[in-house]
Amino acid sequence: MKSYNGLWDQMMTTENIIESIEHAHEGKGKKLKKKHYRLLVKLYKHRYEEETQNTVRRWIYETANVYNPNWYRPPIEIKDGPSGKIRKIYVPTVKELVVQHCVVNVLKKILLPMLGSQVYGSIPGKGSQKAVRKMMEFIREHPEQCKYCVKMDHKKYFDSIPQQKLMHKLQKKIRDNKFYCLLCIIIMYIPNMKGLPIGFYTSQLLGVWYLYDSDEYVNNTLKHEGVSYFTRWMDDIYFFGPDKRDLEHCMYKYTAYTRIHQDLHIKDNWQCFKFSYRDSEGNYHGRFLDCMGYRVYCDRVVLRESIMFNIVKKANRIGRARHITIGQCKSMLSYNGYLKVTKTYNVYLKFIKPKISFKYLRKRVSAYDRRINGMENRSRNSGQKARAA
Numbered sequence: 493m494k495s496y497n498g499l500w501d502q503m504m505t506t507e508n509i510i511e512s513i514e515h516a517h518e519g520k521g522k523k524l525k526k527k528h529y530r531l532l533v534k535l536y537k538h539r540y541e542e543e544t545q546n547t548v549r550r551w552i553y554e555t556a557n558v559y560n561p562n563w564y565r566p567p568i569e570i571k572d573g574p575s576g577k578i579r580k581i582y583v584p585t586v587k588e589l590v591v592q593h594c595v596v597n598v599l600k601k602i603l604l605p606m607l608g609s610q611v612y613g614s615i616p617g618k619g620s621q622k623a624v625r626k627m628m629e630f631i632r633e634h635p636e637q638c639k640y641c642v643k644m645d646h647k648k649y650f651d652s653i654p655q656q657k658l659m660h661k662l663q664k665k666i667r668d669n670k671f672y673c674l675l676c677i678i679i680m681y682i683p684n685m686k687g688l689p690i691g692f693y694t695s696q697l698l699g700v701w702y703l704y705d706s707d708e709y710v711n712n713t714l715k716h717e718g719v720s721y722f723t724r725w726m727d728d729i730y731f732f733g734p735d736k737r738d739l740e741h742c743m744y745k746y747t748a749y750t751r752i753h754q755d756l757h758i759k760d761n762w763q764c765f766k767f768s769y770r771d772s773e774g775n776y777h778g779r780f781l782d783c784m785g786y787r788v789y790c791d792r793v794v795l796r797e798s799i800m801f802n803i804v805k806k807a808n809r810i811g812r813a814r815h816i817t818i819g820q821c822k823s824m825l826s827y828n829g830y831l832k833v834t835k836t837y838n839v840y841l842k843f844i845k846p847k848i849s850f851k852y853l854r855k856r857v858s859a860y861d862r863r864i865n866g867m868e869n870r871s872r873n874s875g876q877k878a879r880a881a
Contacts, residue, residue, distance in 0.1 A: 495664065496602055499671040503598045509548045512593035513539040516586075521819055531586040551587050552594060556674040567689070580651075582681070582689035592693040595675060599694075602665060603701045611707060612784075613726035614696040620784040621833045623723060624793055630721050630732070631790060635769070637720035638790075641781055642731035642743050644762035646750070649727035650699055651687040654755045655679050658688075658702055700726055702754070709749050714742045725784050732767070740764050786834065795834045803827045804843045811847030818860050821853040 502508060517524075517536040524533050538544045567580035584592065604615060612623040631638045646652070659676050666672045679698070681689050688695040703724065710722050714731075718738025723730045729746070733739035743764065750756045766778040768790040781788040785796050795803075806827060810820050828850055831840055 495667045497667040499598050499602075499666060499668040500674075503552070503594050503671065504549055506545055508594060508597050509545045510539050512590055512597055513544075513548070515597070516589050516593045528583075529586065532589070535586070535590065548590055548594065551591055552674065555588075555591050555677060556670060567691070579690060582691040584692055589693065592678065595671075595678065596693055596697055598671070599675070600697055603697060606704055607701065608707055608711065610711075610722050611700065611724045613724070613728075614700045619829070620725070620786070621829050623725060623784060624786050624788065624833055627721070627723055627730075627788060628793060631788075634720065635790065637734050638732045638767055639734050639769070640732070640736045640739050640764065641767040641779075642729075642733075642739050642762065642764045643781065643783065644729050644743065644747075644758050646727040647757045647759045649756070650690050650695060652756055653686070653688050653699065653702055655682075655685050655687070657755060658698060661702070661705075703727065703750075705753060706746065706750055710746065714746060717745075718742045728783065730781065730783060736764060736766075785830070793834045795830055795836050799830060800836065800839065803830065804839075807844045807847040816853075816856070818857065821856045821860075824848060825850065825853055825857065 513532075513535050517532055520529060520532070523529055535544055535548075565582070567582045569578050570581055571577070572579045600616075607615065609626075612618045612620065659679060662675060663672060666675070675694075678692070678694050679688065681692070688699055707722075707724065710719060715722070718733045718735055719731045719742050720734060721732040731739055731742060733742070743762065747758045750758065768776060768778045768780050768788075770776055770790060776789070778790075780794075782796070785799050787794040787796060806820075806824055810816055810824060813820070830836075831844075
């Protein structure tokens with residue numbers, strides 16, 4: 493297994509620190525007006541100055557050299573999305589957020605190439621739309637291999653990841669002791685030696701990578717025993733196969749593998765069912781697969797009702813507004829990605845097109861980005877002149 497060294501020096505470079513501050517600042521929107529993020533706004537404005545970069549370097553040294561259990565702060569509870577699930581979120585401070593971005597910028601170059609093409613979720617450039625497109629391509633090309641489907645997910649995944657096993661796996665890849673110690677301190681933020689803090693930027697990358705061994709087990713073993721197609725969305729697993737008995741057997745073997753080698757458990761509500769198909773008369777039989785915000789059938793993809801209602805509400809709100817903000821433009825354009833991969837054209841014509849114009853929204857966002865990029869270029873040039881002087 494290939495291992496890496498010199499990661500600490502890569503993390504401390506000026507380019508990495510500037511990029512980390514920009515990523516930490518990006519997407520915060522109205523949150524930046526809160527008192528909690530005033531320091532982040534100040535860092536972003538002066539990110540090209542050497543004093544700001546040295547401040548971030550000092551934060552990294554402090555985090556890596558001093559482990560303080562008193563850093564732990566109890567999580568806050570929120571309702572997650574339309575499901576209304578109660579989740580415990582750990583809100584990092586500005587110092588922790590910037591340091592985590594510095595770590596992830598280096599770590600993702602090592603861990604992301606290890607993940608296969610069938611893994612989606614929290615990976616740049618690999619969203620739910622690409623996952624559904626790949627799934628539909630296989631279903632249309634090999635319908636005889638998709639007669640049955642297994643849907644399962646891990647029980648309290650982020651809260652159940654054993655920290656010792658995760659750090660042991662990382663130790664095989666990272667030979668830089670200083671960088672490894674910093675990463676371990678971030679992982680051990682929760683004091684009970686189990687679980688990754690939801691809300692930390694590092695948890696997304698480490699969570700999606702921890703199941704790397706299980707992905708290899710599916711590709712090297714289970715695909716020869718009944719699994720014809722496999723997709724993973726973070727900790728949600730989807731198997732397709734031609735035989736129900738073989739598919740259930742593969743599901744039991746996967747459950748045992750993750751329990752023994754990774755100390756994880758599959759929820760009891762797993763399902764193995766006859767996948768959707770059409771008879772000679774054109775009638776539908778079997779069940780659709782509800783995954784990643786979509787309903788996947790044998791020949792089409794339909795958007796989940798709750799997401800469709802949110803899109804229509806957003807379009808009505810924008811249509812009634814006197815002034816459209818950039819945040820609303822970007823939000824609606826992101827929803828447009830759902831519409832492109834689903835059969836929702838009639839809904840688009842009836843409820844969305846009379847309210848908004850995606851062409852106008854793209855022009856607004858494009859003009860805004862050009863203005864912001866111009867301001868950043870001027871700020872970068874002034875910072876370079878100041879350092880040269």
